[in-house]
Amino acid sequence: MGKQAVPVLKGISLDIFKNEYVALMGPSGSGKSTLMNILGCLDSPTEGKYILNGQDVSEMPDDDLAEVRNKEIGFVFQQFNLLPRLTAAENVALPLVYAGVSKKTRTEMAMAVLDKVSLTDRSHHKPNELSGGQCQRVAIARALVNNPSIILADEPTGNLDTKTSIEIMEIFNKIQAAGNTVVLVTHEEDISNYAHRVVRLRDGVIETDKRKEGFYNAAAVPA
Numbered sequence: 001m002g003k004q005a006v007p008v009l010k011g012i013s014l015d016i017f018k019n020e021y022v023a024l025m026g027p028s029g030s031g032k033s034t035l036m037n038i039l040g041c042l043d044s045p046t047e048g049k050y051i052l053n054g055q056d057v058s059e060m061p062d063d064d065l066a067e068v069r070n071k072e073i074g075f076v077f078q079q080f081n082l083l084p085r086l087t088a089a090e091n092v093a094l095p096l097v098y099a100g101v102s103k104k105t106r107t108e109m110a111m112a113v114l115d116k117v118s119l120t121d122r123s124h125h126k127p128n129e130l131s132g133g134q135c136q137r138v139a140i141a142r143a144l145v146n147n148p149s150i151i152l153a154d155e156p157t158g159n160l161d162t163k164t165s166i167e168i169m170e171i172f173n174k175i176q177a178a179g180n181t182v183v184l185v186t187h188e189e190d191i192s193n194y195a196h197r198v199v200r201l202r203d204g205v206i207e208t209d210k211r212k213e214g215f216y217n218a219a220a221v222p223a
Contacts, residue, residue: 009031
């Protein structure tokens with residue numbers, strides 16, 4: 001802010017293991033959005049390291065970071081971020097366009113993930129022809145289409161009613177059960193309850209980091 005440096009995250013140390021289901025929680029200004037942006041390679045840390053799948057991405061140039069984002073990370077946002085002129089299937093296939101996949105293969109892969117979110121019958125509809133819940137399903141399918149290492153969901157139910165929110169969170173349950181790593185940012189306790197581990201931030205530090213009873217990751221447990 002001007003000449004004043006304002007640290008947002010203060011020496012956070014965090015390990016997230018393959019196939020974990022983690023909720024990041026905290027009040028406004030706690031640093032959870034900044035942490036999510038770093039995990040998603042949208043921002044780079046000014047100090048420290050971020051190791052993603054054994055690769056130090058902390059000081060990568062922007063072009064390399066963009067490639068990592070496209071291959072390793074699937075994003076789901078509160079606002080859906082769908083392109084209005086594209087159909088559901090075309091929106092889902094977008095990451096594959098950037099990856100240089102042929103049109104025929106893109107279409108096949110997009111339809112396969114739309115099937116996972118029970119939306120093949122709406123594949124040719126544009127976002128303005130879909131409900132909020134259906135738009136979020138399209139966004140989830142788009143996040144899955146590249147088979148990423150991590151799904152990052154930022155307030156994924158923030159714009160949805162209670163019934164639709166439950167349906168969306170059940171999809172995330174299935175995604176994690178199928179072997180994906182899921183990290184979600186939420187300020188809603190009932191949404192965080194779907195996760196197996198809850199990391200609470202306050203004033204740029206981790207206040208608590210708790211796994212639910214019965215949920216642990218073998219990678220986190222010493223042999």
